[in-house]
Amino acid sequence: MLNLFFNKKSTRGRGASLKVVKKSSPLTVHFLLLKKAVLVVLLGSLLILLGLNSRTLVNDINQQRVEFIAIEGSLRNVTENDIKTAVFDFINQSMVAINLLAIKDSLEQNAWIKTVSLRRKWPDTLIINVTEEVAIxxxxxxxxxxxxxxxxxxxxxxxxxxxxxxxxxxxxxxxxxxxxxxxxxxxxxxxxxxxxxxxxxxxxxxxxxxxxxxxxxxxxxxxxxxxxxxxxxxxxxxxxxxxxxxxxxxxxxxxxxxxxxxxxxxxxxxxx
The missing domain is CATH 3.40.50.11690 (Cell division protein FtsQ/DivIB)
Known part of the structure; x- marks a missing residue:
């Protein structure tokens, strides 16, 4: 059965325009509801998977240890061994938990080191930039x-x-x-x-x-x-x-x- 609707916005044309709207059948309605339900289930499953993966990713990040130390800067009087010795007690921690300020303080106890800057490079590297004192x-x-x-x-x-x-x-x-x-x-x-x-x-x-x-x-x-x-x-x-x-x-x-x-x-x- 067709429902007919007349467009009464204009009466100056040769004839009234006609708009035909089909009425949905019960079968079509049920299919749409089923489709929405499936979509909701899939979306929920996806969110659960993302949540689990995110939790796993966070745990992995929190447990990731420092595996490498990269030293930047021109070294004359400070050796790589001096630097490794100064940071040894601090690197047995995760990349997240490692105390960069404490490492900086430890390194700057060396009289030849003027300034130190540190940064993390994921997933497993600590970068140490050293500026030496220059004796005049x-x-x-x-x-x-x-x-x-x-x-x-x-x-x-x-x-x-x-x-x-x-x-x-x-x-x-x-x-x-x-x-x-x-x-x-x-x-x-x-x-x-x-x-x-x-x-x-x-x-x-x-x-x-x-x-x-x-x-x-x-x-x-x-x-x-x-x-x-x-x-x-x-x-x-x-x-x-x-x-x-x-x-x-x-x-x-x-x-x-x-x-x-x-x-x-x-x-x-x-x-x-």
């Missing part, structure tokens, strides 16, 4: 200074580390390091190397070069005085540097030079 100079005989003038004390002996030795009152490390870098820039082009640089308690600077020549700079206009010395060094002093014991730059209008007492001069003096 010694501080006294036991400690080292980095470029920022910060002290660090490596456990190994410093006997094999060939660096300039800086010294000064406690708390002046950064100032001495900054001055050392400025002085070094002035002298390096003249083929002069600083072996020792000292700032005494009165604020005066004294220097020993790698050729054992001493340089008294004083407490005022230190950079200006050393720049003046560097400007005339090659012309006035380079050719006779082996016979010079030291320079005194503390004069306003000149440089005092102290010559070594050579063996021949000493003999002549004794004979005279």
């Amino acid at each position: 100079a010694r501080w006294g005989s036991q400690q080292l200074l980095n470029q920022e003038g910060a002290l660090f004390l490596p456990s190994a002996t410093l006997a094999q580390i060939n660096l300039a030795e800086l010294s000064g009152p406690s708390g002046t490390e950064k100032r001495v390091m900054q001055q050392y870098q400025i002085f070094n820039q002035l002298l390096y082009p003249k083929n002069l190397r600083i072996a020792r640089l000292n700032l005494n308690s009165r604020g005066a600077w004294f220097m020993q070069l790698s050729n054992d020549t001493h340089v008294a700079i004083g407490s005022i206009k230190a950079v200006e005085r050393l720049r003046r010395f560097a400007a005339v060094y090659e012309v006035l002093f380079a050719s006779q540097i082996e016979s010079i014991e030291g320079f005194d730059l503390r004069y306003e209008d000149g440089i005092a030079v102290k010559h070594k007492i050579l063996m021949n001069d000493a003999l002549l003096s004794m004979q005279g």
